[in-house]
Amino acid sequence: MRSRNESVVQVRGLGKRYGDAVAVDGLTFDVPPGVVTAFLGRNGAGKSTTLRLVLGLDRPTSGSAHVGGRAYADLPTPLRTVGSLLDSAAAHPGRTARDHLRWLAASNCIPARRVADVLDLVDLAAVAGRRVRGLSLGMRQRLGIAGALLGDPPVLLLDEPTNGLDAEGIRWLRTFLRDLAREGRTVLVSSHLMGEVELTADHLLVIDRGRLLADTPLRDLLAGSAGHLLRVRSPRAGQLRDLLVADGATVTTAEDGALLVSGLPAERVSAVAAGSGVPLLELAAVERSLEDAFLALTAAGGAA
Amino acid sequence: MTTVVPALRAEWLKAVTVRSTWACLLAYAVTVFGVSVGAVAAIGRSQAAQADYDPAVLAYYGLNFGHVAVIVLAVLLTAGEYGQHTVHTSLTAVPRRGVFLAARFGVGAGLVLVTAAGTALATFLTTQALLGPAGTTLATPGSVRSLVAAVVQPTVLAVFCMAVGVLMRDQSGALSLLVPFFFLVSPVLELVPVLQDAVQFLPDRAGAVAIRTYGRPVDLFGPLTGLAICLLWAGAAVLVARWALQRRDA
Numbered sequence: 001m002r003s004r005n006e007s008v009v010q011v012r013g014l015g016k017r018y019g020d021a022v023a024v025d026g027l028t029f030d031v032p033p034g035v036v037t038a039f040l041g042r043n044g045a046g047k048s049t050t051l052r053l054v055l056g057l058d059r060p061t062s063g064s065a066h067v068g069g070r071a072y073a074d075l076p077t078p079l080r081t082v083g084s085l086l087d088s089a090a091a092h093p094g095r096t097a098r099d100h101l102r103w104l105a106a107s108n109c110i111p112a113r114r115v116a117d118v119l120d121l122v123d124l125a126a127v128a129g130r131r132v133r134g135l136s137l138g139m140r141q142r143l144g145i146a147g148a149l150l151g152d153p154p155v156l157l158l159d160e161p162t163n164g165l166d167a168e169g170i171r172w173l174r175t176f177l178r179d180l181a182r183e184g185r186t187v188l189v190s191s192h193l194m195g196e197v198e199l200t201a202d203h204l205l206v207i208d209r210g211r212l213l214a215d216t217p218l219r220d221l222l223a224g225s226a227g228h229l230l231r232v233r234s235p236r237a238g239q240l241r242d243l244l245v246a247d248g249a250t251v252t253t254a255e256d257g258a259l260l261v262s263g264l265p266a267e268r269v270s271a272v273a274a275g276s277g278v279p280l281l282e283l284a285a286v287e288r289s290l291e292d293a294f295l296a297l298t299a300a301g302g303a304a
Numbered sequence: 305m306t307t308v309v310p311a312l313r314a315e316w317l318k319a320v321t322v323r324s325t326w327a328c329l330l331a332y333a334v335t336v337f338g339v340s341v342g343a344v345a346a347i348g349r350s351q352a353a354q355a356d357y358d359p360a361v362l363a364y365y366g367l368n369f370g371h372v373a374v375i376v377l378a379v380l381l382t383a384g385e386y387g388q389h390t391v392h393t394s395l396t397a398v399p400r401r402g403v404f405l406a407a408r409f410g411v412g413a414g415l416v417l418v419t420a421a422g423t424a425l426a427t428f429l430t431t432q433a434l435l436g437p438a439g440t441t442l443a444t445p446g447s448v449r450s451l452v453a454a455v456v457q458p459t460v461l462a463v464f465c466m467a468v469g470v471l472m473r474d475q476s477g478a479l480s481l482l483v484p485f486f487f488l489v490s491p492v493l494e495l496v497p498v499l500q501d502a503v504q505f506l507p508d509r510a511g512a513v514a515i516r517t518y519g520r521p522v523d524l525f526g527p528l529t530g531l532a533i534c535l536l537w538a539g540a541a542v543l544v545a546r547w548a549l550q551r552r553d554a
Contacts, residue, residue, distance in 0.1 A: 052392075052553075052554070055392075055395075055396050055399075056395075056399045057392055057395055057396070057553065057554040058553040058554065059551070059553060072396075072399055073399040073400060075399070076307070077310075078396065078397070078399055079396070079397055082396075084396050086392050086393075086396075088389055088392045089389065089390070089392035089393040089396060090388060090389040090390055090392075090393065091390065091393065092318070092322060092385075092388050092390045093388060094322040094323060094324065095318070095321045095322055096321065099317065099321035102317055102321075103314045103315075103317035103318045103321070103397075104314070104393070104397055106310060106313040106314045106317055107310050107311060107313070107314030107397040107398050108310060108397060109310050147393070
């Protein structure tokens with residue numbers, strides 16, 4: 001439906017310092033269309049700064065960011081190319097929800113009927129005439145999402161979009177973002193919530209202390225990090241442990257007495273146990289969560 | 305041009321969809337008209353008999369008081385965005401900072417210009433009618449020029465203050481700079497003999513000269529020059545604001 005190039009976000013050697021503090025340090029990545037990409041990092045890792053740099057709000061100290069081959073400020077009607085939601089970009093408390101969207105629409109020659117459309121879409125039609133100060137946190141967040149969608153943009157850059165949303169809202173947003181990506185849009189969502197990212201994203205950009213630690217499909221990161229850690233229980237754990245170590249495995253003991261084995265595939269562990277007549281009560285690959293993978297990654301990144 | 309018109313429409317909608325804009329404009333009109341008419345009603349006839357009587361000075365006596373409303377409006381329209389964290393939204397919608405600034409200042413100046421025009425005309429006609437035979441008309445030489453000055457001067461003041469608002473990025477900071485600047489600095493500096501002449505070039509003093517019907521020999525410059533000095537102040541402030549907005553992080 002859309003040309004691929006129009007909606008690719010390209011970041012090249014992007015850096016930003018505030019005085020002596022390095023907020024973003026030489027980031028290079030592409031955000032492709034068609035998938036939900038999560039920008040994952042702790043608070044203060046540089047996610048919001050990167051988004052502000054892409055949106056031309058802050059000036060990079062080095063490098064560049066382009067959307068569809070152009071700097072954001074050079075887009076003729078930016079809201080029709082990039083929909084964005086920033087923590088720092090609020091609506092005026094004294095203006096009604098509808099008026100907030102009306103001026104946004106006017107600024108980018110977006111037809112006024114889109115205002116009613118997006119209000120319906122985020123389920124705010126009933127409170128459209130209310131001033132922003134009278135809206136709940138979740139409603140304000142949905143108003144921000146409505147603003148991002150106003151120009152029906154091929155690219156969405158959303159900074160912590162689940163902030164303030166209730167469980168129902170979070171589930172709605174998750175489905176909605178996946179649908180938008182399936183339509184061929186570029187969707188970049190920053191988050192520090194591992195569980196949410198695990199459910200929403202296809203692709204991950206992991207950032208820590210301003211540096212990119214991983215640019216990988218979510219599946220690969222989880223599979224890769226699961227490594228070859230096996231959980232093995234046996235009534236003759238001590239004997240099995242010695243046998244496995246002799247076979248080249250690294251073995252530690254879990255709190256419940258189970259053996260945690262790495263360095264050997266499950267087939268080999270099973271064969272070693274069978275060969276010595278050691279019964280096995282459990283032999284399972286340990287699934288590491290995204291959180292584990294993330295912590296391992298940031299720990300390694302911090303040490304480097 | 306293609307980006308300026310939508311930006312103007314957006315800024316217009318932003319300005320007119322918050323109550324504070326209307327409150328400030330109404331406060332301006334009521335204050336200028338009320339204070340001027342009150343002053344003329346109280347002391348108009350005795351003043352008109354004085355040798356150095358200038359009808360515009362008394363007729364627009366309320367302008368100075370109305371300036372407070374203009375300063376507040378200008379600061380709310382500009383520095384107010386930083387307090388409410390709406391500036392990022394504004395700049396993602398209109399990322400070209402020069403266009404953004406031009407649209408915002410254009411709308412703010414336009415609102416003040418229209419309000420000031422209606423207020424100045426109503427004030428002039430009402431005060432002169434109150435004075436009866438001592439009143440002047442717009443046919444009197446200098447009256448139209450002083451009427452124009454009474455419209456342009458608050459507009460230029462608004463532009464100057466909007467520029468300061470953009471520079472300060474903080475409502476209370478901008479107000480606590482601007483209000484003393486327009487109401488305290490001149491009277492205080494004037495007490496220093498060597499500064500007396502320089503003070504006349506400050507925007508409030510130059511603006512006061514600008515609205516006079518007649519130039520006075522004691523003034524360093526005439527009404528038109530006074531207006532030009534106000535314009536220079538505003539122009540310089542706009543250039544600095546433009547430069548700062550262009551190079552600063554939002």
